Amino acid sequence: MRRSATSLRRRLTWTLIGGATLLAVLFFLVVRTYAQQIAQQSQDRILEASLTSLMDAAVVRDGEIEVDVPYAAFAMLDTAADDRVFYAVHQGDALLTGYDGLAEGPFDPAVGLDFQTQAFGGAEVRRATLTRALPAGPAPVLLTVSVAQTRDSLAGTLWAISVNAALFGGAFFVLASGMALWTSRSTVRPLSQMAEAVARRGPRDLRPVVRPVPTELSPLVTSLNSLMTRLSASLTQSETFIAEAAHRVRTPLATVRTHAEATLMRVDKDENRAALRSMIRAIDESSRAAGQLLDHAMVTFRGDQLERRQIDLVGICRELVDRLTPVAEMKDLELVLIAEGPVEVQGDPILIQNAVRNLIDNALKYSPPEGVVRIEVQRDPVAIVVCDEGGGFPAEQMAELSQRFQRGANAGDTVGSGLGLTIAQDVAEAHGGRLGLANLDEGGACATLYL
Amino acid sequence: MRNFVSVILCLWAGVLVAAELEDRQMFHGEDGVTLRVLSSTDTDIFAPILEGFIARNPSVSVDYAVAGSADIVTLIAECGDCFDVVISSAMDLQLKLANDGLARRLPGLAQQGGSQWRQSVFGFTLEPATVVLNRAAFKGRPLPSTRQELIEALRANPEHFRGRLGTYDVRLSGLGYLFATQDARASETFWRLMEVFGNLDAQLYCCSGDMIDDLASGELFVAYNVLGSYASTRPETLDTVTIITPEDFATTMMRTALVLDSTDVGGAAEAMVSYLTSGAWAAQDRPGFPLPSIGDADAQVLNVVSLDPGLLVYLDRLKRELFLEAWSSALLR
Numbered sequence: 001m002r003r004s005a006t007s008l009r010r011r012l013t014w015t016l017i018g019g020a021t022l023l024a025v026l027f028f029l030v031v032r033t034y035a036q037q038i039a040q041q042s043q044d045r046i047l048e049a050s051l052t053s054l055m056d057a058a059v060v061r062d063g064e065i066e067v068d069v070p071y072a073a074f075a076m077l078d079t080a081a082d083d084r085v086f087y088a089v090h091q092g093d094a095l096l097t098g099y100d101g102l103a104e105g106p107f108d109p110a111v112g113l114d115f116q117t118q119a120f121g122g123a124e125v126r127r128a129t130l131t132r133a134l135p136a137g138p139a140p141v142l143l144t145v146s147v148a149q150t151r152d153s154l155a156g157t158l159w160a161i162s163v164n165a166a167l168f169g170g171a172f173f174v175l176a177s178g179m180a181l182w183t184s185r186s187t188v189r190p191l192s193q194m195a196e197a198v199a200r201r202g203p204r205d206l207r208p209v210v211r212p213v214p215t216e217l218s219p220l221v222t223s224l225n226s227l228m229t230r231l232s233a234s235l236t237q238s239e240t241f242i243a244e245a246a247h248r249v250r251t252p253l254a255t256v257r258t259h260a261e262a263t264l265m266r267v268d269k270d271e272n273r274a275a276l277r278s279m280i281r282a283i284d285e286s287s288r289a290a291g292q293l294l295d296h297a298m299v300t301f302r303g304d305q306l307e308r309r310q311i312d313l314v315g316i317c318r319e320l321v322d323r324l325t326p327v328a329e330m331k332d333l334e335l336v337l338i339a340e341g342p343v344e345v346q347g348d349p350i351l352i353q354n355a356v357r358n359l360i361d362n363a364l365k366y367s368p369p370e371g372v373v374r375i376e377v378q379r380d381p382v383a384i385v386v387c388d389e390g391g392g393f394p395a396e397q398m399a400e401l402s403q404r405f406q407r408g409a410n411a412g413d414t415v416g417s418g419l420g421l422t423i424a425q426d427v428a429e430a431h432g433g434r435l436g437l438a439n440l441d442e443g444g445a446c447a448t449l450y451l
Numbered sequence: 452m453r454n455f456v457s458v459i460l461c462l463w464a465g466v467l468v469a470a471e472l473e474d475r476q477m478f479h480g481e482d483g484v485t486l487r488v489l490s491s492t493d494t495d496i497f498a499p500i501l502e503g504f505i506a507r508n509p510s511v512s513v514d515y516a517v518a519g520s521a522d523i524v525t526l527i528a529e530c531g532d533c534f535d536v537v538i539s540s541a542m543d544l545q546l547k548l549a550n551d552g553l554a555r556r557l558p559g560l561a562q563q564g565g566s567q568w569r570q571s572v573f574g575f576t577l578e579p580a581t582v583v584l585n586r587a588a589f590k591g592r593p594l595p596s597t598r599q600e601l602i603e604a605l606r607a608n609p610e611h612f613r614g615r616l617g618t619y620d621v622r623l624s625g626l627g628y629l630f631a632t633q634d635a636r637a638s639e640t641f642w643r644l645m646e647v648f649g650n651l652d653a654q655l656y657c658c659s660g661d662m663i664d665d666l667a668s669g670e671l672f673v674a675y676n677v678l679g680s681y682a683s684t685r686p687e688t689l690d691t692v693t694i695i696t697p698e699d700f701a702t703t704m705m706r707t708a709l710v711l712d713s714t715d716v717g718g719a720a721e722a723m724v725s726y727l728t729s730g731a732w733a734a735q736d737r738p739g740f741p742l743p744s745i746g747d748a749d750a751q752v753l754n755v756v757s758l759d760p761g762l763l764v765y766l767d768r769l770k771r772e773l774f775l776e777a778w779s780s781a782l783l784r
Binding site for chain 2: 077098121123
């Protein structure tokens with residue numbers, strides 16, 4: 001057996017879950033990065049506004065810069081986390097007012113608005129700095145304003161957003177994983193349903209699969225159906241061939257047998273008579289085998305399209321016993337039918353008759369002379385038991401005996417093809433029953449046809 | 452023990468030559484740690500609170516030092532680890548201490564947003580700036596209830612009030628400066644009032660206590676921006692003065708406490724701040740107790756100075772120069 005390839009469903013599930021994980025992580029990172037940018041931008045905008053209002057409050061008087069800091073310049077920097085605020089105003093490179101060391105010169109008006117993240121006062125701060133040249137007398141005065149703020153509120157906002165993004169990402173992952181499991185299961189389901197439907201079929205059921213299947217599966221189903229059609233056609237052909245061949249062989253054999261018997265009447269020499277007898281015996285055997293092959297082909301055919309009718313088993317058995325009694329008497333055997341009243345079942349009368357005849361044939365064949373063959377029709381469960389007083393089935397072979405062309409080891413020189421039990425078993429199975437074989441303690445064997 | 456305190460005081464005197472401590476007293480617990488408090492509130496007013504604190508925390512002794520609110524900043528700058536807790540009425544200076552990273556954050560204290568800043572500066576009283584009048588000086592005259600009415604009353608009788616007006620010298624008093632700057636923010640009426648005060652040769656004081664003393668003695672007729680809570684300290688004063696909370700707006704400050712980051716007795720210091728903000732001290736039945744708890748006052752009618760970085764504005768060197776210039780030109784002429 002080939003090593004089984006990886007499961008489709010498992011591969012689908014893991015691919016989907018892997019995708020979901022990737023998306024969740026990506027979502028988290030994108031949201032976090034974006035939030036960081038937005039939060040930083042909004043802090044920068046407020047710092048800029050504060051800085052602008054400080055800048056606007058500056059005037060040059062007698063060459064000296066005067067800054068009348070508006071209250072709002074710092075009040076607007078109030079945050080939920082009460083961030084610390086630092087500022088510095090430089091004239092040229094000299095600190096005019098504010099916190100020393102917040103910004104260092106030289107300052108250049110060409111730089112424009114400059115944002116820096118730096119350490120100050122034992123904390124990480126975001127600083128905005130702007131330098132402007134104010135006209136004053138002969139040479140302009142350089143005014144530099146810096147406003148800085150710690151990043152506690154920013155960190156708080158980011159943390160809150162990160163937690164939310166993580167929760168959303170996690171929820172998305174869980175949801176997507178659940179959907180992945182569901183999707184893979186429902187995708188693979190038609191496949192397993194089809195496999196189950198095909199597996200449930202009987203050994204001879206070669207009808208094409210007609211149930212609706214997903215588009216992706218239809219090439220497979222089409223190929224399978226075409227394969228089954230060809231297989232079915234080839235089986236039918238060979239069955240037909242066997243039946244035809246058996247039929248064609250039987251008729252000339254009958255002619256040959258008649259001639260052989262006529263000849264036997266006429267010859268007197270013992271060795272010639274012996275030769276003729278063994279010839280007749282071989283012809284019987286061939287004829288019987290051809291008959292059973294025909295029976296088997298018919299059972300196979302009728303079993304596939306079983307035609308159920310109300311039938312009486314006792315009636316069938318009685319008719320058979322009547323028909324076969326002359327044959328039995330030729331062997332000094334007695335056929336006994338044990339049955340009470342009619343036992344009615346739904347079934348194919350021709351098949352059942354065939355099966356019982358084969359069983360009685362077998363019993364007649366293996367019974368010692370002067371013996372009795374009992375045919376019993378049981379009511380509960382419905383069954384037909386055929387018992388003989390022969391040597392019984394070899395115990396170790398009982399399971400194999402009903403296979404085609406299998407004969408018991410004790411068959412010896414008894415005429416037979418090995419098809420009798422097979423036919424009985426096929427008929428039983430076609431009716432939803434089975435064939436039971438048993439040896440009797442007091443000698444003899446029983447074959448039971450359960451229907 | 453008294454000797455021990457004296458030794459300590461001598462040591463302190465040696466260390467802090469320029470300290471300008473107005474007072475220093477030891478409140479003894481049973482044993483254990485000593486908590487050094489630097490405060491702008493007079494010892495006799497704060498003593499009941501400290502005793503209440505020690506009753507709850509017997510293992511803590513409190514070394515209580517008093518200095519002007521402006522001096523407190525200098526003292527801290529000179530010796531950062533000489534104190535554990537700072538209590539001051541000058542909110543702006545307290546906020547600046549925290550902004551400059553000198554205050555310890557106390558995340559364990561539950562305090563509503565507006566009355567704390569950065570979990571370091573905690574407000575525990577609400578005290579409006581009031582106008583206190585000598586009742587005798589206004590005999591037969593209607594009592595002014597707004598700044599505008601006060602201006603009109605003063606203008607109607609300039610000679611009666613000349614030299615009899617008092618207010619904070621904002622150059623010396625941190626609280627006076629806070630009140631003046633917040634008044635100036637709130638209304639132009641402040642400047643008109645200051646001009647009237649200047650014209651009538653107003654007296655300048657360092658502290659609310661001195662103004663109330665002079666009002667009680669009849670030296671002053673009107674004192675502007677006095678802590679009304681102080682005026683009600685002494686029952687005998689209440690017979691001679693009337694405390695008016697201006698109806699146009701009443702600038703109201705929070706007395707705040709903070710723990711210096713350099714402290715070695717963080718637990719005791721946090722316990723002190725927690726005790727102050729819990730309002731447990733205010734729940735004691737002491738009629739006429741001067742400090743209204745933050746929970747008592749009807750804050751909606753009051754113009755409460757908010758604890759936000761805006762307070763840093765008037766502490767700016769240039770801004771302060773400009774403000775003092777304007778104040779001087781109005782009052783000192």
